[in-house]
Amino acid sequence: MNKEWSDKNKKMQSLIKKESGFKEGIDVLIELRNDLFFQITSIVETYPLEAFSLMPFAGAKGYHSKTLVYSMWHIFRIEDIVAHTMILKDSQILLRDGWLEKTKSPIITTGNELKDKEIADFSKQLDVKAVCGYCRTVMESSNAMLTKLEYKDLKRRFSDEDKEQIIRSGSVSSDEEAFWLIDYWCNKDIAGLIQMPFSRHWIMHIEAMCRIKNRLCQKARKGVDPIAYCGLSCDHCFLKEECGGCRTAYNTCSYATCSPNGVCPNTTCCKEKNIDGCYECEDIVSCHKGFYENKDEINAIKAMSLFIHKYGKKELMRVLDNLHKKHEFEKIQEVVGYNIEEGLKILEQNR
């Protein structure tokens, strides 16, 4: 489990056990949920639509065997049902403000009853951006509810009438893969529900989403030129496990994710000029676009591009292999330094 998320979850659990720490514990819970939700929005903003209905771990045992958008749907349907039908006893978000129509979902259930291809088919029908909007609305509504909780509420339990109400809502399928959820939730008190579904359930599914998206990136990068437009080598990059590279639609490099269209300025410019990379550009020395912003921590990238210009891509890969054999480092500037000319010299000395 992601250490940072797991530590925050443990801290929250220990704080809410005592009345004196309860409010701080809820603050930690909200912080954890915000961190986790950021993962979802960055995936939605960065990955191509096709990624959301792919199942790179189909048939595996575990949450990662699903799709990205199924995972989002499932996390927030469960939270919506528990928060609104069970705890607040009002109407679920999905059934308000046209969310069901906007998401284009053919079901109102949690999706536990769906198997293999049914999950992929269901995922293809969903409007990913609308599902993300639904998820955010559920999250914000639950956060408001959580912050209003009092310490004494933790022991609150649920009745047979609460179970009946969930059954009547039709939000949980009668399939045996899903129906058990009703007893599972109703046998917990609010303290138990804070773990499942309001925190731990998110962690498990969002970690699975990260596994899915990383695998999709690896698949996308297969057979693609590993030299990025800016001159970095994706094969030697510290982000290579979680980025598909700028020559694919699965690019999650820093400048791409900060750019409104999800494409880094160097990539856009090279495509406009119809060149293979910045190392083929006659303006490279004076260029300050994107990765050439003239910041100490990224100057090594231009040094690599200038190296490719002089010696070619294969030679850069060889030099980077050599440097990785000689030194333990994560980012290239740790060995090439912060100055473009000096960096180029260091690369040349390692040929």
Ligand code: SF4
């Ligand atoms: S961050 Fe840049 S260099 Fe690293 S893998 Fe992604 S595209 Fe390649």
Ligand code: SF4
């Ligand atoms: S102008 Fe700059 S960003 Fe554009 S191709 Fe040339 S070096 Fe790359």
